[in-house]
Amino acid sequence: MIRLATDQETQQIIDLWSYCFDDSTEFIKFFFQSCYKPENTLIVTDGDKLCSCLQLLPYRMQMRGKPVNISYIVGVATWPEYRGKGYVSQLLQYADKIMNERSIYLSILLPFQYDFYRKFGWEVCYDLLTYHDMDLPVLRANAPIGQISVIEINKDIELLSNCYHMFMRQYNGFIVRCREDWFKTIRDIELDDGSGYIYKEMDHICGYILYTINDKRLIIKELIYTNANAKASLLQLAISHKGQVNQISWKAPAIDTTYLAIKDSRGQLEKETFVMGRIHDVIESLSGLIVDGGNVKIKIIDPLYHKNNGCFFFKDENNRLIVTPTDDEPDIELNIHTLNQLLWGFISVDFACIEGYLKCPSNEALENLRKVFPPVNTYMIDEY
Numbered sequence: 613m614i615r616l617a618t619d620q621e622t623q624q625i626i627d628l629w630s631y632c633f634d635d636s637t638e639f640i641k642f643f644f645q646s647c648y649k650p651e652n653t654l655i656v657t658d659g660d661k662l663c664s665c666l667q668l669l670p671y672r673m674q675m676r677g678k679p680v681n682i683s684y685i686v687g688v689a690t691w692p693e694y695r696g697k698g699y700v701s702q703l704l705q706y707a708d709k710i711m712n713e714r715s716i717y718l719s720i721l722l723p724f725q726y727d728f729y730r731k732f733g734w735e736v737c738y739d740l741l742t743y744h745d746m747d748l749p750v751l752r753a754n755a756p757i758g759q760i761s762v763i764e765i766n767k768d769i770e771l772l773s774n775c776y777h778m779f780m781r782q783y784n785g786f787i788v789r790c791r792e793d794w795f796k797t798i799r800d801i802e803l804d805d806g807s808g809y810i811y812k813e814m815d816h817i818c819g820y821i822l823y824t825i826n827d828k829r830l831i832i833k834e835l836i837y838t839n840a841n842a843k844a845s846l847l848q849l850a851i852s853h854k855g856q857v858n859q860i861s862w863k864a865p866a867i868d869t870t871y872l873a874i875k876d877s878r879g880q881l882e883k884e885t886f887v888m889g890r891i892h893d894v895i896e897s898l899s900g901l902i903v904d905g906g907n908v909k910i911k912i913i914d915p916l917y918h919k920n921n922g923c924f925f926f927k928d929e930n931n932r933l934i935v936t937p938t939d940d941e942p943d944i945e946l947n948i949h950t951l952n953q954l955l956w957g958f959i960s961v962d963f964a965c966i967e968g969y970l971k972c973p974s975n976e977a978l979e980n981l982r983k984v985f986p987p988v989n990t991y992m993i994d995e996y
Contacts, residue, residue: 665703682720684996721734745880818837818841867989904983907928920948957989
């Protein structure tokens with residue numbers, strides 16, 4: 613049987629989480645006190661036995677200038693004796709039903725294996741540029757003019773939020789954090805033996821850094837800044853731990869160019885895949901996007917959600933996209949994976965065309981598709 617969880621099943625879900633994921637007891641306690649809700653948890657049962665489950669964490673996301681509700685799918689887990697029975701596929705189908713009832717049409721997830729979720733229509737929509745053992749002193753901008761102090765969450769939460777959203781305006785697909793999200797973020801850092809500092813100039817916050825230290829390794833989880841001095845000063849704070857730690861890593865935006873200022877960046881950075889994205893309803897998720905032209909008919913293929921299969925007419929009405937089904941012949945053919953990446957901006961229309969991710973014999977249709985999905989850069993930090 614597949615359904616939403618009840619309060620009485622929370623301990624079974626905790627037990628399954630503990631078995632499947634390598635999280636500390638402290639983190640699991642924190643997660644189930646601060647993030648977990650039975651009404652956001654989908655389960656498969658066999659009699660009284662919990663077999664499999666997943667959770668739909670609700671968030672707001674900025675998608676091409678439009679705030680939208682999304683679900684962050686986490687905690688997908690199945691007991692070993694029930695694996696291979698298709699329960700996850702059933703849960704993902706049921707998740708679509710629940711999301712539709714709640715007017716949520718997009719989801720994201722951080723997978724244990726990318727190919728597993730790709731077969732269900734999710735696709736990589738974010739990546740990160742990870743620096744290892746950077747030669748940070750060369751990154752100094754001007755002489756530091758600000759002050760660095762430890763984050764006091766109750767006092768600094770509004771300042772942190774303002775700085776975060778100012779930095780994120782240059783990106784697409786970021787989480788619009790609320791007050792509860794900030795408390796979760798800071799508490800997560802604390803549970804991982806981490807710290808956080810803010811950088812101010814004339815009592816005005818210009819940046820902050822969140823990092824963890826484990827096994828002689830410092831990992832910068834968030835480095836947010838509004839000017840070069842803030843970035844340089846906060847990076848220098850991280851490098852000051854040399855001697856205390858053996859390695860310093862930073863998960864930076866994929867378009868970051870800090871490596872250009874490093875004496876020799878070879879061997880010090882790598883690109884890594886991050887979060888996957890998924891369109892659950894083509895019409896509802898895309899209608900209302902801000903566009904500048906772009907009337908085009910698109911045939912879409914979706915392996916899981918059949919409502920997304922077929923030809924759709926993308927039309928600009930007063931600079932807002934309207935999507936409707938059509939029986940006309942399509943100008944373009946693509947699958948849901950490509951559409952996911954175009955919406956998020958992980959790939960461009962030209963890239964998709966050159967790589968053969970879409971079929972389009974018409975230059976006019978391609979130009980119209982470019983107007984629907986102009987180039988943007990994706991970035992997000994949240995891991996759950």
